[in-house]
Amino acid sequence: MNRKELDPEKSPSAAFGMRLRTLRDGRGWTQDELAKRMECSSTHISAVETGRRPPTARFAKTADRVFGTGDRLERQSLAVRYTALIEGLPEYLGYEARAAEIRLYEVGVIPGILQTPEYTSTLTARAVERGAITPEQGEERNALIQGRQAVLQRTPPPLLFVVLDEGCLRRPVGSADTMEGQLARLVEFACLPNIVLQVAPFEMGDRRPLSLPLYVLTMENRSLISYAECAHRGQIERETSSVVPLLTAYHQLQADALSQTLSVAMIEQLRKGTQ
Structure with a gap:
């Protein structure tokens, strides 16, 4: 079976997928076996591992429980969902x-x-005007700061x-x-x-x-x-x-x-x- 090569430097999604695959390989599990433990489909596992589907907070939390990794995967998944934030x-x-x-x-x-919502929105609007982030990322940033x-x-x-x-x-x-x-x-x-x-x-x-x-x-x-x-x-x-x-x-x-x-x-x- 051909396996897609993963480049963890390509994106946060790729880095998460590589971490998931490494953990799975370390336990000798197939995607089907991991999917059964996580109560999802092997197709979903494959999509996350190859970066085609971002991990949800629920997926990452379940993976942490299955692998016994504390909250490491849940924390790493934040980088995938919040693309408007700087690394780290x-x-x-x-x-x-x-x-x-x-x-x-x-x-x-x-x-x-x-910050107040108005203060946050002003800073974000300037970042969008400069082209530092997209309008969609701006909305993401505003929601994250308030949350x-x-x-x-x-x-x-x-x-x-x-x-x-x-x-x-x-x-x-x-x-x-x-x-x-x-x-x-x-x-x-x-x-x-x-x-x-x-x-x-x-x-x-x-x-x-x-x-x-x-x-x-x-x-x-x-x-x-x-x-x-x-x-x-x-x-x-x-x-x-x-x-x-x-x-x-x-x-x-x-x-x-x-x-x-x-x-x-x-x-x-x-x-x-x-x-």
Whole structure:
């Protein structure tokens, strides 16, 4: 029987299909045998393996159960479904959805988890205008960012520590009403008992220990995961020895940033146009 050669570098779908085939081959199962265990057709298995059909969340979750891979396939499948996101971000979002504590530092733009729909739509519209993403991918991105905020509605909700560079507040995005709504949303978030919001003012200068956006997660088992982005991809780090120095830098950033009270006061002044 001829088997189609797979190139995992071709696309996220191809990478997922290659991972599925490798797991299946490692157990000596045929597509029919895997299909029986997953309660689907062998045709469906073949289509996913060759990248002709994207894995649904349900398919990936079932495959994780059958192969005993935790949630690895479910996380990888996010990269297939969310094509408007840079490499690495879909996998990070899978971790973020289950984290007990989320620490983030952003530069220049309000982080997605705190954005209003109007703010998100404006940023997405500009990306579509530049040709960076298609209109369909823009719709996908808007839906994902709004869905991402559901993590804050979990029971119990995660602890969320946010440090925003002052530029995030001063960079105009959309109309005056859009910015007013976004700043008002930040004030609302700061009132929640599970959120700490701080601003890193420009005056920190070279005392700022971080110059690029950084996300650090504490999972339920207290393991640490960090995520950082460059221009075209995101990097996830799971090794404690590599994450701890980043967490230390984050704590140093928090120590020098404005307190939550002063941060909210700055936001309110910006809303009133007095700064």
